[in-house]
Structures are given as structure tokens and as C-alpha cells.
Amino acid sequence: MEKTLVILKPDCMEKGLYGEVLGRFARIGMEIVxxxxxxxxxxxxxxxxxxxxxxxxxxxxxxxxxxxxxxxLILKGDGVIDRVRALLGPTNSKEAPAGTIRGDIGTNMMINICHASDGPDTAAAEIERFFKAEEVFG
Structure with missing residues (x-):
């Protein structure tokens, strides 16, 4: 099982979209660890x-x-890195298709709802940067 780091950015928090985003991750079978x-x-x-x-x-x-x-967040699941990135859509929300998180609710290149790790090495480094080992539950 693969893990990835996701940051629900300030625009997501300000607009109260965290429930919507978490729900989309849950619907594709991602586990919060x-x-x-x-x-x-x-x-x-x-x-x-x-x-x-x-x-x-x-x-x-x-x-x-x-x-x-x-x-x-740390999300865990089969192919989680690619699956989360596909659900988010391209970094630039203006280029993200409808049905993706950024396409539906993002604004632009920076104000784009979430950050997500782009590969296994990046995910490992980012998880270590933001979480202590005892804060990870799986």
C-alpha cells in the first residue's frame, strides 16, 4: 500500500470545501492514516x-x-499517488477538466485547493517533513 501527502490549502479552508475534498478522497477508497x-x-x-x-x-x-x-493528510491506498493526482487534475485549475477537484473548485495555478505529492520519493520526504512517526496510523 502506497502513501501520499496532501495539503488542503488556505483557499480550501477559507471556502469551507474540506468536507467536499475529503469526501472525494473517501469515495475513491483512500484511507486517512x-x-x-x-x-x-x-x-x-x-x-x-x-x-x-x-x-x-x-x-x-x-x-x-x-x-x-x-x-x-497522509492518504494510503493502492496507487494512491497517481489516483489522488488524477482526482485533483492539473496543477493549473484553469486547465483542469470538470469532474476533477481543481477543475470544479480551484481558481488558478496557486489557488488550487490541494497540494499532493508527485511521486514515491517526494511523498516519503513530505510525510517525514510534516509528521512524526507516532502521528502516522498505518
């Missing part, structure tokens, strides 16, 4: 977005992602 609400500060955001932390647009990402608490 870790879940917490947290405020993302500069240190964890710089680590999480290290690949773009030196770019001129990073302050906008940091401002958005730290604007309100988020829900961070």
Missing part, C-alpha cells in the same frame, strides 16, 4: 518549496500558504 491542522511558517514553507524558494514569486506562495491554517 495521518491528519492534522497546522499553520505553515516560513521555515517549513522554505523547506517544502525549496525548488522555488529562490524565485521572485516565492514570497507570494509563502504569503498565501501561511495566510491561514491548513489540513495536512
Amino acid at each position: 495521518g491528519c492534522k491542522m497546522m499553520h505553515l511558517g516560513s521555515e517549513i514553507l522554505r523547506e517544502h518549496y525549496a525548488h522555488v524558494a529562490d524565485k521572485p514569486f516565492f514570497p507570494e506562495i509563502e504569503g498565501f500558504m501561511s495566510s491561514r491554517p491548513v489540513i495536512v
Whole structure:
């Protein structure tokens, strides 16, 4: 069984769409094995977005992602990484088809409801970044 990390972003929280998103994950058979609400500060955001932390647009990402608490999840299931990413749709919500989470309720490239790990190595690193071993239940 594979695991992935998902962050319900500030726009998801602000719009009260967390129930809708969690329901969609549940309907495709994903099991929550870790879940917490947290405020993302500069240190964890710089680590999480290290690949773009030196770019001129990073302050906008940091401002958005730290604007309100988020829900961070670990989902577990067969093929969970690819299945979650397919359910989310493309990163840019404007390009995401209807029926995907981002296509139905996202706004744009950054304001796109959720972050999800893009591969097994990324998922393992992100899970370790956001969760202690004793916070994972499966």
C-alpha cells in the first residue's frame, strides 16, 4: 500500500470545501492514516518549496500558504499517488477538466485547493517533513 501527502490549502479552508475534498478522497477508497491542522511558517514553507524558494514569486506562495491554517493528510491506498493526482487534475485549475477537484473548485495555478505529492520519493520526504512517526496510523 502506497502513501501520499496532501495539503488542503488556505483557499480550501477559507471556502469551507474540506468536507467536499475529503469526501472525494473517501469515495475513491483512500484511507486517512495521518491528519492534522497546522499553520505553515516560513521555515517549513522554505523547506517544502525549496525548488522555488529562490524565485521572485516565492514570497507570494509563502504569503498565501501561511495566510491561514491548513489540513495536512497522509492518504494510503493502492496507487494512491497517481489516483489522488488524477482526482485533483492539473496543477493549473484553469486547465483542469470538470469532474476533477481543481477543475470544479480551484481558481488558478496557486489557488488550487490541494497540494499532493508527485511521486514515491517526494511523498516519503513530505510525510517525514510534516509528521512524526507516532502521528502516522498505518
